[in-house]
Amino acid sequence: MKDVVVVGAGVVGLTCAVRLQEAGVRVTVVTAEEPGQSVSGIAAAVWYPSHTSAEPRVLNWARRSFDELASQAVHGVSGVVMRPTRMLLRAQNTQKPWWAAAVSDFRVVRALDVSPPFSGEWQFTVPTVEMSPYINWLIQRITRGGGVLLRRRVDRLSDVAHLAPLVVNATGLAAGALADDPHVHPARGQLVLVSNPGLHISVRDEDNPAGLTYVHPRSRDIVLGGTFEPGESDRTPSASIAREIVERCTCLVPELRDARVLKQVVGLRPARHGGVRVAIDPVGLPGGGTLIHNYGHGGAGVTLAWGCADEVVSLARQNQER
Numbered sequence: 001m002k003d004v005v006v007v008g009a010g011v012v013g014l015t016c017a018v019r020l021q022e023a024g025v026r027v028t029v030v031t032a033e034e035p036g037q038s039v040s041g042i043a044a045a046v047w048y049p050s051h052t053s054a055e056p057r058v059l060n061w062a063r064r065s066f067d068e069l070a071s072q073a074v075h076g077v078s079g080v081v082m083r084p085t086r087m088l089l090r091a092q093n094t095q096k097p098w099w100a101a102a103v104s105d106f107r108v109v110r111a112l113d114v115s116p117p118f119s120g121e122w123q124f125t126v127p128t129v130e131m132s133p134y135i136n137w138l139i140q141r142i143t144r145g146g147g148v149l150l151r152r153r154v155d156r157l158s159d160v161a162h163l164a165p166l167v168v169n170a171t172g173l174a175a176g177a178l179a180d181d182p183h184v185h186p187a188r189g190q191l192v193l194v195s196n197p198g199l200h201i202s203v204r205d206e207d208n209p210a211g212l213t214y215v216h217p218r219s220r221d222i223v224l225g226g227t228f229e230p231g232e233s234d235r236t237p238s239a240s241i242a243r244e245i246v247e248r249c250t251c252l253v254p255e256l257r258d259a260r261v262l263k264q265v266v267g268l269r270p271a272r273h274g275g276v277r278v279a280i281d282p283v284g285l286p287g288g289g290t291l292i293h294n295y296g297h298g299g300a301g302v303t304l305a306w307g308c309a310d311e312v313v314s315l316a317r318q319n320q321e322r
């Protein structure tokens with residue numbers, strides 16, 4: 001296959017670069033920010049297809065990513081573990097969600113086992129990633145395989161067309177401007193990181209009327225969430241939102257009552273009306289180069305990245321055979 005330039009070194013661009021390399025391609029990754037400084041470095045980053053639609057294509061991406069991350073957890077890849085999760089349900093309908101097909105041990109626990117305001121719960125084990133070591137691992141894998149990482153902000157995707165005949169656009173939120181796509185928009189997310197008093201299980205109360213509520217333990221801290229604010233792009237943490245997050249999470253998991261607040265963080269999820277765009281650009285690049293888009297993963301970039309990367313490789317192969 002032809003050489004490739006991947007623009008973007010978030011989780012989406014880096015997983016693409018790995019898969020393309022595995023397919024025998026020489027890869028150059030171009031990134032404006034230091035890897036880890038983009039929203040991928042902030043992600044909670046738990047496998048969970050939040051704010052995605054129940055389409056076979058999305059389920060396929062989610063399943064492939066689940067299987068890849070689960071295998072990485074077994075092989076001791078930095079930052080990846082399988083974490084048991086309880087999703088507490090407020091609605092009377094406790095049926096399995098569409099994405100349960102991707103999860104091997106998914107089970108519905110009946111209302112008898114939980115108390116009001118909850119009507120039941122889902123229990124499942126999913127991959128959870130600590131992004132800082134994971135991004136380092138991805139970069140090492142790419143550079144050890146002969147890939148090159150260039151720090152450079154491009155004004156247009158065609159600026160890198162001279163480097164290779166195929167360009168992958170994995171620029172997240174910036175794809176709105178770079179691909180002239182009005183459907184791309186930020187979905188602000190605020191988190192609070194606290195000390196871990198010894199918790200191991202993720203707990204979610206996604207339908208809490210007071211706001212999205214989740215508790216995700218990690219090796220050294222716990223991620224408390226959160227917010228999902230479409231159209232908001234203020235990156236400054238709000239002290240009042242942080243207080244509310246801590247209150248909601250402590251109410252859900254009382255063991256958090258003495259946990260110390262370590263940090264407040266805000267990230268802008270690269271959301272897109274119409275969902276993730278993985279597609280060959282119909283126009284392409286000046287000079288005849290091919291452009292493949294892979295952006296708009298919103299709050300599920302870690303959850304979908306490996307599946308989308310597989311699709312990029314398959315599009316690149318099809319394009320070559322034309």
Ligand SMILES: Cc1cc2nc3c(=O)[nH]c(=O)nc-3n(C[C@H](O)[C@H](O)[C@H](O)COP(=O)(O)OP(=O)(O)OC[C@H]3O[C@@H](n4cnc5c(N)ncnc54)[C@H](O)[C@@H]3O)c2cc1C
Nearest residue numbers: 009010012032033040044046154172174189267301302303
């Ligand atoms: C609070 C919060 C919690 C989250 N939790 C989860 C979770 O639990 N599970 C999950 O799956 N997802 C989660 N997400 C979502 C996840 O973080 C994103 O979906 C994912 O990180 C998007 O990755 P990306 O690679 O597309 O974008 P980014 O990480 O933003 O990467 C974009 C890359 O493009 C580069 N770039 C941009 N413009 C240019 C340019 N002009 N020239 C060169 N390079 C450029 C950037 O420098 C960067 O390298 C969460 C997000 C937030 C904010």
